Amino acid sequence: MSHLFPNYARDEIDLVDGSGSYVFDQNGTKYLDFMSGIAVSNLGHHNPQVMQALAEQASKIWHSSNLYTNNLQELVAEKLTMGKDYLAFFCNSGTEANEAAIKLARKATGRSKILSFEHSFHGRTYGALSATGQPALQAGFFPIVAGFEYLPYNQLEPLKQQLDENVAAVMLEVIQGEGGIIPADKKWLQAVAKLCKENGSLLIIDEIQTGMGRTGTFFAFEAYQIEPDIITLAKALANGIPVGAMLGKKELADSFGPGSHGTTFGGNNLAMSVADTVVSEINQPEFLAAVTEKGNYLMEELTKVTEASEKAVAIRGKGLMLGIELNSAETLQQTIQDLKAEKLLAIKAGINVLRLLPPLTISQEELAAGVEIIRSVLLG
Ligand SMILES: Cc1ncc(COP(=O)(O)O)c(C=O)c1O
Incomplete structure (x- = not known):
């Protein structure tokens, strides 16, 4: 049993x-x-570089605390932001990366509404579950977090109708993964990005499944020539060591000041040393x-x-x-x-x-x- x-x-x-x-x-x-632990083992199993990074760090310190400076986090953040105007926050999973994104978007805009899409998947904790446009996954868990609306994916008109001064963010996957491998139409996604900007709403791109080189660019959104305000990552970031990340535009920094958000394990030394190697291997x-x-x-x-x-x-x-x-x-x-x-x-x-x-x-x-x-x- x-x-x-x-x-x-x-x-x-x-x-x-x-x-x-x-x-x-x-x-x-x-x-x-042909499943890589659901898009986690992007560098395969027993990858020699990943094994070496893990073994080296395992013989040093595994975990310190986010109360102290963490140069490994700085190193990974620098690599992930690729010289662009983003800052990073590290956590332990995809759902937590999306929680951070939702919280940051609400605090930075002072608005409450989050628009996401039917058939989307953003995670199982309450904020991320509330963003997930799949009624079957929410059934039995009500009340979920208030302020989420779900729109048809790849359709512009319904978005235009909903995008008002209460919308903090629009949140989406570039290819809906759990929902059935449904790619975003390029013109649609570019229009969504433009409308968000005009409306002062943030664009959150969930790259948890599509990121880390999975679609042939480091982030899937790169093929769409858009500039998200917030990007979330997890899964393959440390090839199986649990880790997640939220990248957000530098101008959002004030909304995540000391004490605003945090995690015990997020971005610990063991996860970061592996993530550093994984990002370097993939982003070439x-x-x-x-x-x-x-x-x-x-x-x-x-x-x-x-x-x-x-x-x-x-x-x-x-x-x-x-x-x-x-x-x-x-x-x-x-x-x-x-x-x-x-x-x-x-x-x-x-x-x-x-x-x-x-x-x-x-x-x-x-x-x-x-x-x-x-x-x-x-x-x-
Ligand atoms: C697009 C997307 N977002 C978020 C998540 C949630 O990630 P996690 O299971 O690490 O919480 C997943 C997991 O499948 C996902 O595919």
């Missing part, structure tokens, strides 16, 4: 080891990892170009499979964040099980979307092997 709350529908495999793009279960069965033109190249290959090959398969309806996404929409939720469940039987792990998004998130370090041979397995399952 399990001693755990049944809040996860867990598969029976227990992944006890990993190496590069492969993971191993408790019986020693080897799987090709050659690395990001390779992600784009691999993503294009995967999209090209799987488009052919999607077109030929009776089970598949459409394919969407960018870089190494792809979703194949299947013809039903049942087909999706069966497909995930069939892929697992063929030793490939992939997960669901939305109701009927097969989500593919291989490590960004995956080799061409491993990608091709994955394509073959997906082809055999979807055309079988």
Whole structure:
């Protein structure tokens, strides 16, 4: 009998080891990892640079306190802000990064309303859950935080109607991940950014799943030529060591003065030493170009499979964040099980979307092997 709350529908495999793009279960069965712990292990498993950074810091201090100067945080913040006018706040998870973003937006603007989108996912704590436009996830947990409204994604008119002087922020994912791998339309997102600016509302971009090179640029929003006021990150930031970050424009600094917000663990030395290495590894033109190249290959090959398969309806996404929409939720469940039987792990998004998130370090041979397995399952 399990001693755990049944809040996860867990598969029976227990992944006890990993190496590069492969993971191993408790019986020693080897799987090709096409989910990366839900976009966390972007540098693969047992990455030598990450292991070294962790081991070096583990032999020094793991945790000091945010009551003291932390040069490792300064180092990571400098790398994440990339010479632009942003400051960083570090926490432990995606939901906490979004909590910080919501609090900062309300305090800085003195306004209360936050507009987010249907099918969005921003986390499970009350603020982030309140921003999440999925009624099923909020059911039973009312009252949620007041002041959140959900609009249709990729539609401008409803946003124009709601964007008034009470709106502190508009919050969105550039590609909705949990919601079903739904990319933002470029013109729409650029218009949203412009409207926010005109209205004095902040634009919060949730890069928790799309960031850290996943779509072929360090942040997914870079491909849209917009400048968010606030950016949130987590998941792959330390390749599996829990950490989150909120980046915000420098002019918002006064709203997060001493005592305004905080966390015990956030940005501790162990997490920051790993994050420093991860950011340096990913944020290199050659690395990001390779992600784009691999993503294009995967999209090209799987488009052919999607077109030929009776089970598949459409394919969407960018870089190494792809979703194949299947013809039903049942087909999706069966497909995930069939892929697992063929030793490939992939997960669901939305109701009927097969989500593919291989490590960004995956080799061409491993990608091709994955394509073959997906082809055999979807055309079988
Ligand atoms: C876009 C997005 N935002 C926020 C979160 C919440 O992150 P965490 O689970 O680390 O709290 C997730 C997690 O899946 C996510 O995909």
